[in-house]
Amino acid sequence: MLSKIGAHIMIHSWAALHGATAFLLAQTPEGDTVLLTAETITFIVSLAKACGADLSTTQATAVGAQAVASVTGLSIAEAARHYAKYIPVAGNVFNAATSIAITEAIGFSVYNELRKKEAA
Numbered sequence: 001m002l003s004k005i006g007a008h009i010m011i012h013s014w015a016a017l018h019g020a021t022a023f024l025l026a027q028t029p030e031g032d033t034v035l036l037t038a039e040t041i042t043f044i045v046s047l048a049k050a051c052g053a054d055l056s057t058t059q060a061t062a063v064g065a066q067a068v069a070s071v072t073g074l075s076i077a078e079a080a081r082h083y084a085k086y087i088p089v090a091g092n093v094f095n096a097a098t099s100i101a102i103t104e105a106i107g108f109s110v111y112n113e114l115r116k117k118e119a120a
Contacts, residue, residue: 001118002050002111010050011107014043015100022099026085026092036099040064043103044110051114063110 002010018039025032044064048055055063085095 001052001115002047006050007047007107007111010047011104011111014039014046014107015103018043018103019096019100023092023096026095027088032085032095032099040103040106043107047107047110048114051111051118053114053117063113064106 018036021035021039022032025035041060041064044060045055048060048063085091087094
């Protein structure tokens, strides 16, 4: 099992990558969504493997979807992000911040679930 410090490093690193992707592609229609989805699936599979879990891409997608659904206010944040991201500079920052927050929530949610399964 990945140590708590190792998990923090991994989750924060992926969140930074997501933030950079969201910042750079904020003004492209659906451009960031495609890349962020691929990055998220890779992130969840990597996190699971680092924790010693056997997780396929399909399972990672399901776990990720469940984690996203559990994030409070996600639909509100997504709606706001969709409209605010087209404002130059401020939209980029808002898009990146939202993406980082969602990635952190997903990462810690998945990590905690993997820890619970290992303890059981």
